[in-house]
Amino acid sequence: MAFHHEATRSETLQRALRQSSRRQLEQLENFYRAIGSNDAKADAQICLSMLSELEQEAVLGSDECDRQKIDATVRRYVDLIVLAASPQKPADMN
Numbered sequence: 001m002a003f004h005h006e007a008t009r010s011e012t013l014q015r016a017l018r019q020s021s022r023r024q025l026e027q028l029e030n031f032y033r034a035i036g037s038n039d040a041k042a043d044a045q046i047c048l049s050m051l052s053e054l055e056q057e058a059v060l061g062s063d064e065c066d067r068q069k070i071d072a073t074v075r076r077y078v079d080l081i082v083l084a085a086s087p088q089k090p091a092d093m094n
Contacts, residue, residue: 025044035081
């Protein structure tokens with residue numbers, strides 16, 4: 001988080017941060033394409049946004065981060081990915 005904040009003041013850090021974000025998005029897009037996403041770009045952005053929010057909550061939260069909440073959120077998201085990639089999706093996933 002501090003790195004992101006500091007990047008607002010430095011062009012060099014901004015470039016590094018943009019490059020890093022692009023790589024992360026590309027990797028996530030490749031993952032979503034591999035599991036058959038019909039909109040890998042959007043799915044990658046949603047995933048990265050969710051992870052960034054969890055990171056921000058952990059860093060900016062109280063002294064004790066809510067690990068149970070983070071675990072539950074990540075587990076639920078992984079469950080949704082597995083369900084969405086499954087050839088026999090439940091009726092509510094179509």
